Amino acid sequence: MERRGEGLWLIATEWASAVLFNGLGRYEEALAAAEQAAEDPHELGVSTWVPTEIIEAAVRSGDRERAAGPLRRLHEISRASGTDWTLGVEARSRALLSEGEAAERLYLEAIERLGRTRIRVALARAHLLYGEWLRRQHQRVDAREQLRIAHQLYSSMGMEGFAERARRELLATGETVRKRSVTTRGELTAQEMQIARLAKNGLSNPEIGARLFISARTVQYHLGKVFTKLAISSRGQLDRVLPSEPSTVQAE
DSSP states (O other), rough: OOSSSOOOHHHHHHHHHHHHHHHTTTTHHHHHHHHHHTOOOOGGGGGGGGHHHHHHHHHHHGGGGGGGHHHHHHHHHHHHHOOOHHHHHHHHHHHHHHOOHHHHHHHHHHHHHHHTTHHHHHHEEEEHHHHHHHHHTTOHHHHHHHHHHHHHHHHHOHHHHHHHHHHHHHHHHTOOOOOOHHHHHHOHHHHHHHHHHHHTTOOHHHHHHHHEEEEHHHHHHHHHOOOHHHHHHGGGGGGHHSOOOOOOOOOO
């Protein structure tokens, strides 16, 4: 494609097309669009998002070798910046190319890191991909939990293509997707509510874990889900979004 100085705008258009096609499950078209966007490696900004689209499209279209170069570039970007966003996106992308326990560990790392950022669209993709992976591992109950979060996030952001992809995956697990409403938007499980209230009261993750007999890592994982469901990004915001609580909160 001939470049006439439009650079960034052309990359943005091609990247947006790749995102759209990945959301619709049209992976070969997504791969073509993303690779077109990657032709100019010197452009900044949107081009740093492009490798993730290539990797997902390449893996899902059965051409994993085409993901190798973009993964190397993504690794260079994440190590240079060292942010939870870039490291989380790299973990999510590596998970697509991994198997078994390694893949699960990378998906959980991605969700944990991205849950500490305000980039909800990146977090939603991590939940979606993890849910899809779990379903293919025949872990339907766990898959539903991840896919519900992804569906809620994408629906709230108006990203209908990805929301529909999450809905189809949920249906494949045997779940009927409820129509989204104000009452279901911030719905927490009993354990999530308990962890959220303890965090609101100032307890650290190790302290919460000790009280509930779970690991600090598990506490962090559940807090990430709480933040996603309540559309917040930090513990300091729990006070304004949680419903009124009893005078004491005890572990069951």
